[in-house]
Amino acid sequence: MQKNNSTTVVRELPGKGRCLFATQRAAPGDTVLSEAPIMVSLPSDAPALFALLEELHRAAPFACGHVRSHFAAICTLSQPPPVYAAVMDKGAPRGERERLQHEVARCARAAAKLLPGADFSDLAQLICGWEFNGFPADGGALVLYDRVSTAAHSCDPNVEVVVLFELENAAAAARAVEAEPAAGGDLVFDDEERAAYERYLKSAGAPPVRKGDVFDSRYAGLEFRALRAVAPGDEIVFSYCLTAEDLKRDFRRRRKVLNLRHWSFTCYCDRCVAESRAFLRDARGVREDDEGASSSDDASDAPAALAAVACDFEDY
Ligand SMILES: [Zn+2]
Numbered sequence: 529m530q531k532n533n534s535t536t537v538v539r540e541l542p543g544k545g546r547c548l549f550a551t552q553r554a555a556p557g558d559t560v561l562s563e564a565p566i567m568v569s570l571p572s573d574a575p576a577l578f579a580l581l582e583e584l585h586r587a588a589p590f591a592c593g594h595v596r597s598h599f600a601a602i603c604t605l606s607q608p609p610p611v612y613a614a615v616m617d618k619g620a621p622r623g624e625r626e627r628l629q630h631e632v633a634r635c636a637r638a639a640a641k642l643l644p645g646a647d648f649s650d651l652a653q654l655i656c657g658w659e660f661n662g663f664p665a666d667g668g669a670l671v672l673y674d675r676v677s678t679a680a681h682s683c684d685p686n687v688e689v690v691v692l693f694e695l696e697n698a699a700a701a702a703r704a705v706e707a708e709p710a711a712g713g714d715l716v717f718d719d720e721e722r723a724a725y726e727r728y729l730k731s732a733g734a735p736p737v738r739k740g741d742v743f744d745s746r747y748a749g750l751e752f753r754a755l756r757a758v759a760p761g762d763e764i765v766f767s768y769c770l771t772a773e774d775l776k777r778d779f780r781r782r783r784k785v786l787n788l789r790h791w792s793f794t795c796y797c798d799r800c801v802a803e804s805r806a807f808l809r810d811a812r813g814v815r816e817d818d819e820g821a822s823s824s825d826d827a828s829d830a831p832a833a834l835a836a837v838a839c840d841f842e843d844y
Pocket residue numbers: 682683684782795796797798799800
């Protein structure tokens with residue numbers, strides 16, 4: 529399903545890390561990127577391991593507040609090398625890996641009983657890869673994507689995330705099978721539908737899907753759809769967790785909601801920076817006609833000053 533990958537490119541931005549950029553023009557509503565997951569982690573794949581991690585989490589809660597990333601990371605240990613490498617390659621805020629050392633050691637000791645001989649030396653990096661790049665899905669699943677996870681958060685997003693269900697194609701293929709029982713396997717559907725259908729049969733080991741079947745989240749893909757016109761060279765940004773209602777609030781509220789939802793960064797998107805500068809200017813009592821003078825005061829541009837605005841309003 530990686531059909532639209534030529535429409536984007538990943539580039540390194542100083543101080544921000546890897547980010548996603550458009551290489552083609554898109555009109556509102558156009559697909560900017562659609563992707564199938566690199567890996568899907570479902571608790572039902574290894575129930576004993578999931579139960580074990582829940583027990584550890586109950587005894588002494590993990591820093592991230594849930595067991596999904598730890599579970600997915602341990603499941604990654606048995607993945608083929610390209611999948612393992614892709615998870616290892618995912619970014620995380622500085623210092624997060626070190627912060628996890630204690631709980632990683634606890635997990636490795638406990639999980640070694642279920643997975644004798646497994647090498648847990650990369651576990652902290654794998655947990656970070658999942659925690660900061662995985663998308664939650666139905667059934668307690670976490671889903672990891674290649675390009676989608678490189679796009680940064682913004683409070684002024686230019687794309688929205690749409691969940692795709694690849695099985696819609698498989699369902700159409702299944703209906704085609706049922707409609708032509710005498711065709712002897714000479715099915716009429718295109719390569720994409722055929723591949724989706726074959727993947728479904730192989731993975732699920734189940735009879736062809738029927739109308740009303742509930743699809744497993746492992747077949748979901750994600751799509752970025754343009755909210756406004758996107759030009760080549762534009763950074764592609766989306767809202768990590770802020771709802772349309774949240775996005776109507778001011779930058780202090782937005783930063784607080786991000787933090788409440790376990791995103792530890794302070795948002796410096798263009799909108800947050802503009803709003804916090806205006807806020808600082810107002811707080812200092814600078815009149816409109818003095819604005820020229822205040823813009824030479826570079827303290828108002830310093831990230832520390834902008835971040836301090838959020839910290840100063842804990843009760844907001
Ligand atoms: Zn922001």
